[in-house]
Amino acid sequence: MIDDITNTDSPILVNPQEVPVRMERRRFRLQRFRRIAIFSVVMSCILYVMIPVVPFLSIGREEKASLALGLFIASEVTFWAAAPFLGKEFITKFRQWFSPKKWLTLVKRIK
Numbered sequence: 001m002i003d004d005i006t007n008t009d010s011p012i013l014v015n016p017q018e019v020p021v022r023m024e025r026r027r028f029r030l031q032r033f034r035r036i037a038i039f040s041v042v043m044s045c046i047l048y049v050m051i052p053v054v055p056f057l058s059i060g061r062e063e064k065a066s067l068a069l070g071l072f073i074a075s076e077v078t079f080w081a082a083a084p085f086l087g088k089e090f091i092t093k094f095r096q097w098f099s100p101k102k103w104l105t106l107v108k109r110i111k
Contacts, residue, residue, distance in 0.1 A: 037085035041094070044079035047071050 054068045083091050096102065 037082035040082035047075040
């Protein structure tokens with residue numbers, strides 16, 4: 001990879017010592033995006049868990065409905081906004097873990 005960048009035939013000349021620095025910066029940026037994405041998934045779960053609390057609030061019926069809908073939409077948006085940063089493998093494992101099909105098999109095993 002370094003040979004490709006330091007090739008003298010290339011119109012863009014790059015200092016060979018600068019290449020590891022660039023790679024380190026890119027790795028740091030990717031790690032930061034991954035942390036933000038994981039935080040978004042956690043926030044999505046928190047927002048989704050807050051939905052059953054809404055009926056017990058002392059506000060009007062219309063406000064309860066709009067708050068529950070807002071929480072649901074915010075939960076879905078934060079989850080799917082994080083999906084491209086986490087990758088297909090993480091999302092499929094996450095969805096399998098929360099699959100009702102898995103819960104039903106666990107209930108059958110307990111009986």
